[in-house]
Amino acid sequence: EAGAFxxxxxxxxxxxxxxxxxxxxxxxxxxYLLARGPFPEADERALLEKYxxxxxxxxxxxxxxxxxxxxxxxxxxxxxxxxxxxxxxDVASAETVDQLAAxxxxxxxxxxxRGV
Numbered sequence: 365e366a367g368a369f370x371x372x373x374x375x376x377x378x379x380x381x382x383x384x385x386x387x388x389x390x391x392x393x394x395x396y397l398l399a400r401g402p403f404p405e406a407d408e409r410a411l412l413e414k415y416x417x418x419x420x421x422x423x424x425x426x427x428x429x430x431x432x433x434x435x436x437x438x439x440x441x442x443x444x445x446x447x448x449x450x451x452x453x454d455v456a457s458a459e460t461v462d463q464l465a466a467x468x469x470x471x472x473x474x475x476x477x478r479g480v
Contacts, residue, residue, distance in 0.1 A: 365423075366379055366381070366385050366389060367389065369389060369391065370389055370390045370391060372391075373390070373391040373392060375391070375393075376393040376394070376395075377389065377391060377393065377394040377395070378394075378395050378397065378411075378415045378417060379394060379395070379396050379397070380396075380397040380398075380399055381396070381397075381398065382398070382399070382400050383398075384396070384398060395415070401429050401430070401432070401433075402428065402429045402430070402431070402432060403432045403433065404432050405431075405432040405435045405436050405439075406436075407432070408432045408433045408435070408436035408437075409436035409439060409440065411436075412436055412437060412440055412442060413440070417437075417442060418442060418443070419442065419443045419444075419445065420433060420434075420437045420442055420443070420444045420445070421444075421445045421447065422434065422444065422445070422446055422447065423446075423447045423449070424446050424447060424448055424449050425449075426449055
């Protein structure tokens, strides 16, 4: 997903990710940090200040994992661009293991009929 930023190579980028970005972005100025959050707000603030970040782009993870980054950006007056989560596919789901087992039993033919 980071490849979309190649459309704006005139900016400097600090890219923090859990997994390495391969291939590296085709931009002249990018720093890559490998780390897994969540990160405390104080650490996020120090990172934003160290790299003179003026805009944060973050995926909406739907949880608390990115809160420290957003709070630090807010405290420093840094613009935040939040990428909306994609819609979830409309698929069958279950709330309990028993319900799931009943669904699996309903959707699959008996083992003997499948030739297993």
